[in-house]
Amino acid sequence: MSGYSFTVEASDGEARRARASFARGAVELPAFMPVGTHATVKAMTPGELDGLGVRILVANTFHLMLRPGAGVVEALGGLHRFMHWERPILTDSGGFQVFSLGARRSISEEGVEFRSPIDGSKVFLDAERSMAVQRSLGSDVVMAFDDCTAYPMDEARTRESMERTLRWAKRSRAAHAGNPGALFGIVQGGMYASLRERSAKGLREAGFDGYAIGGLAVGEPFDERLRMLDATVPLLPGDRIRYLMGVGTPEDVVEAVRRGVDLFDCVLPTRNARNGYLFVPWGVVKIRNRRHREDERPIDPACACHTCRHYSRAYLHHLDRCGEILGSRLNTVHNLHFYQRLMADVRDAIANRRLDAWRRDFAERRAAAEPTIES
Ligand SMILES: [Zn+2]
Incomplete structure (x- = not known):
């Protein structure tokens, strides 16, 4: 197990008031993480973020591996030093950004090949590369490499994508060995409760430091999103962080907290x-x-x-x-x-x-x- 601890301090129904302690600082939960795509939360200095009470933020593996390159960041002392943010950083796996490229990518069992949106060059990303990049960045919370399903998507293809994500999660776990950062698995399964269930169980069996719910806020109606949360959250271990990725509006956040989610990220406040x-x-x-x-x-x-x-x-x-x-x-x-x-x-x-x-x-x-x- 990695160098972080998670303690539930109070609960109200399914909702939890909790605390996560990382080597670089503690985070009171439920918490919202601003998104710092290019190693900057747009328009804010780290000092300003700190003053606003931000205790953890998100940076994007996909963008940083393309520019300036994980090796460049590593040679400059890692992401925290590079961007002058000393508190915890969670890095995404790159899976969602690759998914967002749509037709410009091709997925195989091995990984994903895509054209760099920066210079058009061919880039290959798989579980091992994603883990290596996140390690080079010095991430405190590393996300397993996943295959995000579009909405809407038929059940057979969603199942295929979810099973692939499970296999990639296990490869991510093996490649993460020796990294002091925490590793979170990502539940997929589109809008199918039975697939979400299978995904959550598979991840639990493999064992992760925290569990994320991915593949939501991809265009589905609000009620559908809540239905998937109802199907997924109760299957996640109570003694680990539950992180809902890419969500959302204040209403989304409140409804997810009620269902037992601890952690959120979204570009909404900064982009809006x-x-x-x-x-x-x-x-x-x-x-x-x-x-x-x-x-x-x-x-x-x-x-x-x-x-x-x-x-x-x-x-x-x-x-x-x-x-x-x-x-x-x-x-x-x-x-x-x-x-x-x-x-x-x-x-x-x-x-x-x-x-x-x-x-x-x-x-x-x-x-x-x-x-x-x-x-
Ligand atoms: Zn104000």
């Missing part, structure tokens, strides 16, 4: 910030909207973030209209603060065993304001 979509308790403020042109108020008067304490909607609207970099930065500060606050509230609610009541209030706040959500 750069597009002027700002999260607020009553929905979204679209700062690009002309109605904010002379609005002296902050995005959310009740928000304690740096942006809301010092800047008006009118100023943020102006920065957005002018395409100013500072607009992206200030918007990102607000959205990441919103997600950090959301997770802190969720953790408190679980510790106080009032998650259901908190969720009702949360849903009411979102719903009550619906008529005023701008379009």
